[in-house]
């Protein structure tokens with residue numbers, strides 16, 4: 001049977017209800033969810049009961065018995081649990097009840113979990129499917145990411161390193177065990193026992209853990225329960241009952257079938273949860289065969305690339321790329337500021353985080369038909385460069401002056417900076433395209449796609465500045 005059909009049979013038996021939808025392979029997006037009939041706005045499309053979730057409460061007792069450090073993150077713990085299911089073995093630790101070997105009860109509990117989740121695990125992306133996640137790119141390609149993406153990646157790398165350091169002691173780390181052919185099929189990602197076709201799938205324990213960690217990174221939902229335990233990178237779910245302040249990084253769960261929805265930057269379907277479980281409700285009408293998506297949040301392109309490994313297609317959503325996209329301008333603004341100017345901006349709370357918003361349109365034009373290009377922080381910094389930190393600038397910072405008197409000069413300098421960044425985008429695209437033998441073709445392709453988005457967004461804003469100028 002097709003693994004997707006098997007998943008649905010398995011999930012339905014566990015109480016998951018699909019109404020007018022089914023999973024399907026989507027070219028360029030792995031698996032997604034499509035409508036099987038005409039859907040009306042507000043229809044409930046999916047119900048996943050709480051009993052089907054993987055949370056901190058369902059982590060394998062065998063794993064917990066390995067005394068993973070209490071400080072291990074929820075992300076790290078769920079990844080460790082999933083890694084066991086995907087074929088990573090527990091260390092023959094001295095702490096085991098049968099010193100020197102994993103106990104029968106441990107082995108039984110792991111085997112039970114593997115078989116209980118087999119149809120779900122079988123449709124999880126394999127390690128090779130994560131090739132577009134910058135985390136697995138060669139350093140030479142990572143270095144060519146846009147600034148905000150590099151910053152996010154550095155945080156992600158640090159988080160993974162901490163989680164692996166906490167989890168490593170629990171897992172078998174011997175290189176010989178690890179390269180045991182019998183273990184390769186499951187360890188390679190798809191837990192269907194098929195032998196590996198390729199030696200490149202002989203993964204180290206750290207690589208296998210990273211695979212599980214990326215599954216958690218890209219597939220969790222916001223979740224916590226009334227016992228106070230929480231385990232999402234937060235794909236848009238809202239709790240209908242008590243809303244508790246919790247650390248969002250620790251509010252995570254994995255859920256079958258729902259984890260197959262792809263992202264829509266526009267009208268993604270609404271995801272909600274309560275004590276009974278999760279529901280997904282149609283945000284609009286869908287025709288039979290149309291892909292149904294949810295929103296992972298209002299994320300700019302750099303975030304989507306680093307956290308989910310994709311760049312939105314230009315034809316997606318509003319037909320104009322990602323409506324929540326933005327371009328960070330720090331790389332072109334900060335180098336122009338002298339030490340004194342930086343100090344002034346820092347004292348005023350305006351140093352850095354300069355952004356060009358991709359969501360601005362002609363509808364945002366003022367009474368003169370001009371559209372403000374770049375965020376207020378950028379306006380403050382560029383105005384300081386043009387006009388100095390005099391009384392007019394202070395009034396602008398305090399919101400007592402709309403800055404109209406100097407807007408022409410500000411726009412001219414901003415235009416210069418945007419053109420400078422556009423040239424950088426152009427050079428980076430050419431550089432990536434020249435790196436024919438660095439990384440995988442899909443890695444270079446997604447990096448070029450991201451820079452083209454940035455180039456287009458810069459071009460649209462340069463055109464707006466020119467229009468403002470013509471109207472002035």
Ligand SMILES: C[S@@+](CC[C@H](N)C(=O)[O-])C[C@H]1O[C@@H](n2cnc3c(N)ncnc32)[C@H](O)[C@@H]1O
Pocket residue numbers: 028029030031032123124125218219259260261262263264307308309310311312313316
């Ligand atoms: C929650 S999973 C969705 C199901 C996934 N497509 C699969 O094959 O299992 C999230 C992953 O799906 C892919 N994805 C989601 N939305 C996408 C989109 N709009 N365009 C391209 N890929 C997308 C990315 O690889 C992302 O990391």
